[in-house]
């Protein structure tokens with residue numbers, strides 16, 4: 001009897017080396033701090049899949065399948081073990097690093113990132129991780145995980161080593177809305193876009209009626225680039241440890257200079273509004289997040 005089954009390539013347990021520059025001397029994170037010990041360990045463990053079981057090709061963007069996906073995996077574990085707030089904190093840290101490290105003039109799309117240009121490290125790790133998180137938000141968790149598993153199964157035994165274009169092609173077979181998937185992957189993988197949101201001309205009126213209602217109107221603007229649908233929250237006063245009351249709406253905005261770069265919101269709230277904030281749940285990579293809000 002002949003045995004034709006191939007032995008799959010596997011990720012075996014290995015040592016995770018902590019250098020003194022990252023992880024080794026870090027204290028466990030407190031409160032709002034990023035927990036470097038937890039995160040670095042999770043990232044390195046993620047390489048059992050991304051970089052080990054799945055060995056990317058040596059072409060442009062290939063390393064993002066290793067480092068960006070290890071970051072994505074560590075982010076998934078952070079959200080599972082530490083909750084949504086900690087996971088959003090990780091994204092805001094990556095966003096800050098990327099905004100400060102990127103070289104806007106020479107940055108290339110993810111599929112063309114060589115790793116040799118200024119800012120490429122952050123593009124590979126931080127923007128890469130962010131875009132994979134946004135892709136999951138876009139496709140849905142089940143489709144994303146099914147696609148990732150399919151991708152590893154297709155490539156783990158070779159003979160070819162995949163690049164980001166192969167990743168996008170396999171993930172596409174798990175997408176339900178192909179036009180939306182193509183629009184998303186084109187701008188985030190094949191172009192360089194970065195939204196920057198502003199809240200302008202905010203006005204609050206009220207209270208009126210019984211029960212009393214307040215109305216917030218404002219113009220939400222994308223002063224950066226990219227076509228995105230983003231949440232906008234009108235929030236009430238935060239009392240104690242409870243989350244502030246809020247009412248969500250969403251807007252779809254095009255790039256700066258486009259007629260669709262701004263939209264008007266009108267939000268009715270049963271509480272006195274104290275803040276209007278774009279992307280309150282940290283779902284869209286952007287520049288100058290701290291300025292994407294307005295207080296009456």
Ligand SMILES: [Zn+2]
Nearest residue numbers: 043047067070
């Ligand atoms: Zn790594």
